[in-house]
Amino acid sequence: MKSASRQAIETMTIPAPAEMLCLDYVNTLYWRGSQPQTETLTDIEALAGWVGKDGGLPQERGQELADWAKANPPKAAKLFARAILLREAIHNLFVARAGDRPVADADVGLLNEALAEAPSRDALSKTRTQFGWKVPRGDITAPSILAPVLWSAADLLLKGDPARIRQCANEKCRWVFLDVSKAGARRWCTMNSCGNRAKAHRHYHKVKAAEK
């Protein structure tokens, strides 16, 4: 009883997630237009590492997930499968927005289900330097460890300018991003990789054509 009641009041503070956190999560699988694609979340340990480092949760939560996964392999396998399913649903939603196509009800449904199970954002807490959402620590589930990702997906769908949601123009890359540039004409994930590669590619073909 004692531990149950203590657990009930145990809380943690989650900072407001970055606007593009959901897209960072989507892009944990990249070179989506290539064979093979590049998967960074290869197992639950990799997911735990991402959650603690980039996932918008307090760092120790990633370690808690890793420890919990070691102690509960079947549950961990289910959590991992759902986390990937959610990533792909979020991916589909934003790719549809980027392409100005209707979103699939099934993808909205998966996101809604997870949002309903994620801790609700109904209380603020103040850390030394900033505000955050005060949420119960609760059980380790896919919606709880992905809460900042889910919130950011919902917020971006609600408030983000759909015209600024893009996919890299490199067909092999298909990185999903939010164009925050002033001109709003960004086509590539980063100019250092795909943009330059495309330029080099065009240059190569121009030179080849000139040689003929």
Ligand SMILES: [Zn+2]
């Ligand atoms: Zn790219």
